[in-house]
Amino acid sequence: MCKAQDNKADNPHQKQQLSLGKALKQLALELLWIFITQIHSLFDLVVDFCFKLYYQNKIRKVGPIKNKLLLESAVDLAEKIRNKKVTAEEVVQSFIERCKEVQEILNVIVEDRYEQAIAEAKEVDKLINKHPDPASFKITKPFLGIPFTTKESNEAKGFLHTMGSMFRRDYRSPEDATVIGYLKSAGGIIIAKTNIPELNMWTESRNNLYGQTNNPYDTTRTVGGSSGGEGAIIASCGAPISIASDIGGSIRMPAFFNGVFGHKPSEGLTPMKGVGLRENEYDISMVEAGPICKKAVDLDPLLRVLIGDNISKLKLDQPVDLKTLQIFYQEESGDIRCSKVSGSLRKAMKNAVDHFKGITGAATKVKLPGTEYSYRLWRYWMTKEVGEFNQNITNKQYRTTAKAELVNLLTFRSQLTLAAIIKLIDNDYLPKENSEWAEKTTENLKVELLNKLGDNGVLFYPSSPLTAGYHYSAYFKPFNFGYWCIFNVLKFPACQVPLGLDKNGLPVGIQVVAAPYQDHLCLAVARELESAFGGWVNPS
Numbered sequence: 309m310c311k312a313q314d315n316k317a318d319n320p321h322q323k324q325q326l327s328l329g330k331a332l333k334q335l336a337l338e339l340l341w342i343f344i345t346q347i348h349s350l351f352d353l354v355v356d357f358c359f360k361l362y363y364q365n366k367i368r369k370v371g372p373i374k375n376k377l378l379l380e381s382a383v384d385l386a387e388k389i390r391n392k393k394v395t396a397e398e399v400v401q402s403f404i405e406r407c408k409e410v411q412e413i414l415n416v417i418v419e420d421r422y423e424q425a426i427a428e429a430k431e432v433d434k435l436i437n438k439h440p441d442p443a444s445f446k447i448t449k450p451f452l453g454i455p456f457t458t459k460e461s462n463e464a465k466g467f468l469h470t471m472g473s474m475f476r477r478d479y480r481s482p483e484d485a486t487v488i489g490y491l492k493s494a495g496g497i498i499i500a501k502t503n504i505p506e507l508n509m510w511t512e513s514r515n516n517l518y519g520q521t522n523n524p525y526d527t528t529r530t531v532g533g534s535s536g537g538e539g540a541i542i543a544s545c546g547a548p549i550s551i552a553s554d555i556g557g558s559i560r561m562p563a564f565f566n567g568v569f570g571h572k573p574s575e576g577l578t579p580m581k582g583v584g585l586r587e588n589e590y591d592i593s594m595v596e597a598g599p600i601c602k603k604a605v606d607l608d609p610l611l612r613v614l615i616g617d618n619i620s621k622l623k624l625d626q627p628v629d630l631k632t633l634q635i636f637y638q639e640e641s642g643d644i645r646c647s648k649v650s651g652s653l654r655k656a657m658k659n660a661v662d663h664f665k666g667i668t669g670a671a672t673k674v675k676l677p678g679t680e681y682s683y684r685l686w687r688y689w690m691t692k693e694v695g696e697f698n699q700n701i702t703n704k705q706y707r708t709t710a711k712a713e714l715v716n717l718l719t720f721r722s723q724l725t726l727a728a729i730i731k732l733i734d735n736d737y738l739p740k741e742n743s744e745w746a747e748k749t750t751e752n753l754k755v756e757l758l759n760k761l762g763d764n765g766v767l768f769y770p771s772s773p774l775t776a777g778y779h780y781s782a783y784f785k786p787f788n789f790g791y792w793c794i795f796n797v798l799k800f801p802a803c804q805v806p807l808g809l810d811k812n813g814l815p816v817g818i819q820v821v822a823a824p825y826q827d828h829l830c831l832a833v834a835r836e837l838e839s840a841f842g843g844w845v846n847p848s
């Protein structure tokens with residue numbers, strides 16, 4: 309038998325037939341792939357057309373910015389406050405006024421503490437006036453007098469912490485999440501909390517307590533999730549900086565849909581107590597807290613604050629020579645569940661790649677093995693996270709099921725959002741992922757990407773196949789968030805970088821990914837892309 313096979317392989321005619329068979333199989337697979345993506349694109353077009361019909365003439369935009377302070381970076385504002393060129397009170401008051409102005413259109417703030425924030429700003433001004441060396445606050449309190457917001461799911465003392473769930477509607481936080489405490493210690497003044505999806509588990513920020521948040525570039529569009537309120541408030545200049553969190557794209561997705569910067573740091577850097585329902589600081593997890601801001605210059609100082617003593621794990625002080633950077637880029641994940649990457653987002657990627665080719669002389673196109681399973685891999689690793697969704701969704705009052713909630717939904721008794729019920733269906737009815745396959749595929753992908761990036765490489769990866777969709781349209785494209793969640797699976801740092809607007813006036817951008825603990829590379833590239841393409845664009 310063996311001999312016969314050997315003979316077969318030795319025969320050049322047979323060899324030719326085998327390779328012809330292989331080539332035909334490859335061709336058939338490629339044709340099938342083209343067919344599926346075309347059908348998918350057609351489906352997306354039809355969905356989009358229907359939503360467009362429904363939402364036509366309903367677009368509203370946020371009003372113009374009259375106060376120039378709102379356009380500045382937090383770093384510049386903090387410097388001006390320290391130099392007494394402007395008071396903390398004036399800065400805080402300016403952002404509060406803007407929050408009130410945009411709230412009516414965006415429905416972004418879920419709770420505020422404007423009066424206390426102004427009182428705290430006055431105390432900051434007193435401190436600066438009597439201090440012999442206010443410039444020294446640059447080191448000890450780099451954000452002194454700077455207003456900030458955070459998502460509803462991050463605990464902040466005295467604020468509601470409902471997680472967007474009817475089951476927690478009266479729960480108030482007795483303490484700050486550790487990261488919130490860090491930013492307060494660095495001089496930040498919390499002014500408000502913003503909207504999220506129920507339990508942070510959807511790609512739009514809508515829930516039964518606070519309703520739906522609108523995109524400042526086009527109010528008929530989503531802000532993304534789960535830090536959707538943060539993306540919208542930063543883009544519309546209601547706050548200069550914010551603290552968000554990301555287990556499946558929750559920093560980068562809203563940053564992308566709202567045209568601002570957002571960084572998910574490397575694994576295990578930010579303390580997690582009080583972020584969502586977490587009680588421990590450094591459980592092994594895909595989640596990280598991180599900054600959202602409209603100016604790239606704010607990413608680095610804010611990241612330093614949020615990681616506390618873990619700063620020694622990063623090389624934030626190491627200069628980055630962009631000319632010697634190795635640039636890799638991938639154009640599609642290859643996941644047939646996802647929409648095809650749109651023309652405007654391909655163009656954004658090409659612009660970024662071409663710009664860096666001009667600096668480094670080269671950029672290498674890649675297709676990483678396993679990105680076609682992004683959602684399935686994330687789904688598997690979610691089973692290793694602390695807490696069970698079916699329990700958490702009722703605030704642990706009882707363990708619910710998809711079946712029970714579907715019955716409740718049909719009899720108008722459900723307290724849950726449709727998004728939460730979809731997640732229950734996914735948990736209860738779709739087949740579990742094979743652990744051996746998931747772990748091996750993750751490991752292969754990780755090794756492959758690590759080998760490429762080393763300690764001086766970055767990967768440009770699409771943020772998403774599509775720009776911000778119409779409200780509710782995410783139900784028809786639930787898997788597109790695979791483009792973000794794959795970097796939670798890998799636990800690599802990833803920075804969302806805005807690259808202007810498309811022809812519909814919606815933000816475009818890319819993700820910049822580096823190997824673990826090479827966050828400084830992501831941030832250096834983000835600053836370069838901002839200076840080349842303009843970064844955040846005023847939505848008004």
Ligand SMILES: CCCCCCCC/C=C\CCCCCCCC(N)=O
Binds near residue numbers: 510730731734787
């Ligand atoms: C009709 C059943 C179809 C089931 C399809 C389910 C597909 C998606 C399920 C869940 C998507 C969750 C998206 C979570 C995004 C969270 C981002 C984050 N918190 O970092």
